[in-house]
Ligand SMILES: Nc1ncnc2c1ncn2[C@@H]1O[C@H](COP(=O)(O)OP(=O)(O)OP(=O)(O)O)[C@@H](O)[C@H]1O
């Protein structure tokens with residue numbers, strides 16, 4: 001199993017949820033309000049970043065634990081839906097997940113996310 005962690009513009013959430021609904025490997029997701037910055041340190045292309053200064057911009061972190069075989073399809077879909085080509089389109093990270101448990105049944109591993 002893998003965790004896909006995707007930082008998005010907050011206004012993209014509704015559109016993204018709608019599109020992810022159709023992807024079979026997505027069985028659940030969490031969205032968390034975060035603040036962050038990327039390589040532009042929170043400044044727009046038209047602004048000049050002052051030395052040593054950063055702006056923390058509101059973003060959403062989307063987390064999905066999925067089967068490894070579904071990672072490519074899901075990350076491709078994220079890019080397809082979220083890419084505008086402008087700075088700040090977001091970032092996607094993929095990390096390993098050791099185990100999962102469905103609390104209601106005690107099912108473990110992949111069975112817990114099916
Ligand atoms: N290396 C990182 N580690 C953790 N979070 C990050 C990292 N890079 C970006 N983020 C998160 O993703 C958000 C969006 O980043 P952003 O899209 O600006 O990345 P970028 O690398 O600057 O790409 P771009 O050049 O397209 O703007 C940030 O506000 C931050 O919350």
Ligand SMILES: [Mg+2]
Nearest residue numbers: 038039040088
């Ligand atoms: Mg950026």
